[in-house]
Amino acid sequence: MKDKLNRDKFIFNQKAIKYLADVVSESNLTEIEYKCADISIKISKNGPAAAPMQNYAPMPMQMPLQPSEIPLKQALEAKPASEKRSVTAPVVGKIYVAEKPGLPALIKVGDKVEVGQKIFIIEAMKVMNNVKSTESGTISKILVQDGQAVEFGQKLVELE
Numbered sequence: 398m399k400d401k402l403n404r405d406k407f408i409f410n411q412k413a414i415k416y417l418a419d420v421v422s423e424s425n426l427t428e429i430e431y432k433c434a435d436i437s438i439k440i441s442k443n444g445p446a447a448a449p450m451q452n453y454a455p456m457p458m459q460m461p462l463q464p465s466e467i468p469l470k471q472a473l474e475a476k477p478a479s480e481k482r483s484v485t486a487p488v489v490g491k492i493y494v495a496e497k498p499g500l501p502a503l504i505k506v507g508d509k510v511e512v513g514q515k516i517f518i519i520e521a522m523k524v525m526n527n528v529k530s531t532e533s534g535t536i537s538k539i540l541v542q543d544g545q546a547v548e549f550g551q552k553l554v555e556l557e
Contacts, residue, residue, distance in 0.1 A: 414438055414440065417429050417438060417440045418440050420440075421440050421441075421442055422442070426442075427441065427442045428440065428441040428442070481537075481555055481556075481557075482532045482534060482555070482556045482557075483532070483540075483552040483553070483554060483555050483556065484516065484528070484530050484531050484532055484552075484553050484554050484556070485531075485550050485551060485552055485553060486519060486528070486547040486548065486549055486550060486551045486553055487519070487526070487528060487549070488519050488521045488526055488549060489521060489546075489547065489548055489549050490519040490520050490521030490522075490526070490546070490547065491519065491520045491521075491544060491545070491546055491547070492517050492518070492519050492520075492528075492541050492543070492544070492545055492546075492547045492553070493517065493518040493519070493520065493543055493544065494517060494539075494541075494542075494543045495518075495543070496518070502543075503515060503516050503517060503518075504516045504517075504536055504539070504554070505536065505539070506536050506537065506538065506539060507535065507536060508535070508536045509533075509534070509535050509536075510530045510532075510533065510534065510535075510536060510556070511530065511533050512529075512530055512531065512532065512533050513529050513530065514529060514530045515527045515528070515529055516528055516529065516530050516553070516554065517541075517553060519547065528553065532556050533556075534556030534557055535556060535557045536554055536555075536556060537555045537556060537557045538554065538555040539553075539554050540552050540553055540554060540555065541553050541554075
């Protein structure tokens with residue numbers, strides 16, 4: 398008898414889950430939650446629901462770009478030679494200064510770089526994105542460290 402009762406409860410939950418999933422998928426809702434006695438069901442379009450973060454500002458979500466999609470807009474803009482130029486992060490993620498752990502850094506202070514030259518790698522959502530220089534010049538300052546988290550638009554290097 399107990400086995401039949403548990404199976405009936407499970408079937409109820411399957412029907413409820415299917416119904417709630419249909420409601421979410423056919424509407425503008427992104428999440429729905431149903432609670433009744435000891436039953437709680439939560440359906441989300443964006444994957445599993447996460448516990449709310451306390452005392453943190455929400456971070457904007459930036460999809461990782463493939464290396465060929467990283468914009469070179471800054472390279473096309475003319476800037477005065479006296480103005481400090483920089484290369485910024487094209488995506489949010491964790492930055493790496495070398496191709497692989499243990500290998501030398503892709504760039505160092507004093508190196509000359511050209512537009513389109515790979516200077517860093519940013520890991521964003523388990524995807525490795527090549528960061529290419531958007532400026533030509535000599536590296537005067539590296540503003541990030543290996544393994545550091547970077548924001549979209551954050552300055553990575555300064556050029557002379």
